[in-house]
Amino acid sequence: MTRERIYLYDTTLRDGQQTQGVDFTAADKIHISKALDELGIDYVEGGWPGANPTDSDFFDAAPKLNATFTAFGMTKRAGRSAANDDVLAAVLNANTPAVCLVGKTHDFHVTTALGITLDENLQNVIDSIRHIVAQGREALFDCEHFFDGYRANPDYAIKTAKAAYDAGARWVVLCDTNGGALPAQVHAATRAAIDAGIPGDHLGIHTHNDTEHAVANSLAAIDAGARQIQGTLNGLGERCGNANLVTLIPTLLLKEPYASLYETGVIHDKLGQLTALSRNLDDILNRVPNKTAAFVGASAFAHKAGLHASAILKDPSTYEHVDPAVVGNERIIPMSNQAGQSNLRKRLADAGLSPEKGDPRLSQILNAVKEREDQGYAYDSAQASFELVAREILGEMPAFFEIKRYRVTVERRRNKHNKMVSLSEAVVVAKIGGEKVLSVSESMDPEQGDQGPVNALTRALVKDLGPYQDCIDDMNLVDYKVRITGQGTDAVTRVIIDSEDGQGRRWSTVGVSANIVDASFEALLDAMNWKLIRDGVKPV
Numbered sequence: 001m002t003r004e005r006i007y008l009y010d011t012t013l014r015d016g017q018q019t020q021g022v023d024f025t026a027a028d029k030i031h032i033s034k035a036l037d038e039l040g041i042d043y044v045e046g047g048w049p050g051a052n053p054t055d056s057d058f059f060d061a062a063p064k065l066n067a068t069f070t071a072f073g074m075t076k077r078a079g080r081s082a083a084n085d086d087v088l089a090a091v092l093n094a095n096t097p098a099v100c101l102v103g104k105t106h107d108f109h110v111t112t113a114l115g116i117t118l119d120e121n122l123q124n125v126i127d128s129i130r131h132i133v134a135q136g137r138e139a140l141f142d143c144e145h146f147f148d149g150y151r152a153n154p155d156y157a158i159k160t161a162k163a164a165y166d167a168g169a170r171w172v173v174l175c176d177t178n179g180g181a182l183p184a185q186v187h188a189a190t191r192a193a194i195d196a197g198i199p200g201d202h203l204g205i206h207t208h209n210d211t212e213h214a215v216a217n218s219l220a221a222i223d224a225g226a227r228q229i230q231g232t233l234n235g236l237g238e239r240c241g242n243a244n245l246v247t248l249i250p251t252l253l254l255k256e257p258y259a260s261l262y263e264t265g266v267i268h269d270k271l272g273q274l275t276a277l278s279r280n281l282d283d284i285l286n287r288v289p290n291k292t293a294a295f296v297g298a299s300a301f302a303h304k305a306g307l308h309a310s311a312i313l314k315d316p317s318t319y320e321h322v323d324p325a326v327v328g329n330e331r332i333i334p335m336s337n338q339a340g341q342s343n344l345r346k347r348l349a350d351a352g353l354s355p356e357k358g359d360p361r362l363s364q365i366l367n368a369v370k371e372r373e374d375q376g377y378a379y380d381s382a383q384a385s386f387e388l389v390a391r392e393i394l395g396e397m398p399a400f401f402e403i404k405r406y407r408v409t410v411e412r413r414r415n416k417h418n419k420m421v422s423l424s425e426a427v428v429v430a431k432i433g434g435e436k437v438l439s440v441s442e443s444m445d446p447e448q449g450d451q452g453p454v455n456a457l458t459r460a461l462v463k464d465l466g467p468y469q470d471c472i473d474d475m476n477l478v479d480y481k482v483r484i485t486g487q488g489t490d491a492v493t494r495v496i497i498d499s500e501d502g503q504g505r506r507w508s509t510v511g512v513s514a515n516i517v518d519a520s521f522e523a524l525l526d527a528m529n530w531k532l533i534r535d536g537v538k539p540v
């Protein structure tokens with residue numbers, strides 16, 4: 001049986017960027033678009049060229065993709081021709097193979113927001129789409145407020161959508177811009193668009209999650225005959241977000257009737273990347289991953305002790321709707337039992353440690369990890385620190401050096417130009433091979449001024465490590481993330497440091513304290529110790 005093709009259109013980099021607190025750099029956008037491409041997404045919408053400088057930079061440096069790279073913009077404004085609209089010209093100048101233009105289909109918005117007649121708006125849509133097609137580009141038309149428009153004035157909403165199709169749009173995308181529609185309405189309005197002469201394989205759906213129905217609404221449109229879905233990774237997007245592709249993709253591939261009826265550009269084998277992709281995006285955004293996210297959340301396949309866990313051990317399908325491994329996620333069973341120990345042994349083996357099965361120290365490690373995670377440590381994202389905890393308990397932790405004390409001062413004062421400046425200074429006393437070493441450093445960078453207390457401390461620590469110096473010199477801090485965990489008086493600061501060395505290794509370590517400098521120092525020491533172990537350095 002041949003399955004019909006559903007096309008997936010990602011707008012993480014455009015609509016997803018409308019999320020509060022989300023601001024992608026051009027480098028982030030390159031990274032994300034490559035990951036989307038690797039997954040098998042059909043269209044990657046890069047942003048609105050000309051509308052903001054980051055988007056323009058990104059389009060200039062756009063990576064080569066198998067996916068159809070798409071620029072977003074709006075239909076030409078009234079009172080000028082499509083060829084003479086500078087906003088539209090900027091969109092076309094990005095030279096993407098496809099261009100998606102948003103335009104009005106709700107009569108109220110045409111007369112109130114734009115202040116033009118319904119016929120003028122219709123002509124703007126037609127002229128803009130024709131202009132895109134005449135430039136040899138694939139044209140998509142986003143029908144803004146389509147479902148509200150369809151309720152208010154169905155004839156006009158459908159007429160505008162149909163006009164875009166007749167003008168040559170490859171896809172006419174029905175948008176629930178305010179996110180207030182419900183599945184039955186989406187189904188009926190999508191059906192109406194098809195009945196009016198827009199074939200389903202030219203119809204797309206773009207939903208927002210304001211009633212928590214973005215995914216359901218997307219499926220309702222598919223049920224009615226639409227064949228393109230627009231959405232974002234992790235459901236990023238303005239207000240409550242867009243339709244979540246991370247939920248939609250496994251739903252289409254694994255759940256019936258979709259799995260039998262349709263195929264997408266994402267093949268089954270690629271589903272295993274999904275959990276990592278979702279967490280990676282949170283990492284870029286320094287967000288706490290949503291534990292209860294469908295399919296990819298850390299709790300999605302976590303079974304509490306008791307009845308469920310014992311049934312799961314007999315047959316996982318008793319309490320799981322899909323196999324977690326298929327989407328790259330993991331089953332979590334309470335660590336104290338056998339399955340927990342075998343997971344642990346695998347993690348230790350990855351680090352080159354191999355305690356025997358049944359070794360009592362295994363449960364000591366599990367307990368230590370659990371206790372520390374309760375204090376705020378996060379070992380999922382800090383494998384190197386996890387390894388050090390295990391080494392300590394297994395008696396395989398070399399003592400390279402000992403920190404006797406450290407001090408950091410932060411001074412803020414007026415300089416001779418009467419400007420407030422700050423200066424951080426750190427002193428570290430370490431004992432290396434029976435010898436005390438004292439290092440002092442300021443965080444003053446000639447170019448950037450004061451770099452803060454953590455920087456001063458790092459500089460002091462790496463300044464003189466005697467026999468270890470060569471090994472440490474090869475190491476770079478590449479990312480530094482701070483998060484407050486817990487609440488009220490229990491709140492602590494968690495610092496995660498990503499380090500890299502000349503051999504291309506990258507590792508993450510964690511520190512936790514009520515004091516951000518202490519937490520940073522702890523993560524930094526872990527990073528150094530791990531590096532010394534990996535390089536096979538012998539303690540002096």
Ligand SMILES: [Zn+2]
Nearest residue numbers: 015177206208
């Ligand atoms: Zn949107």
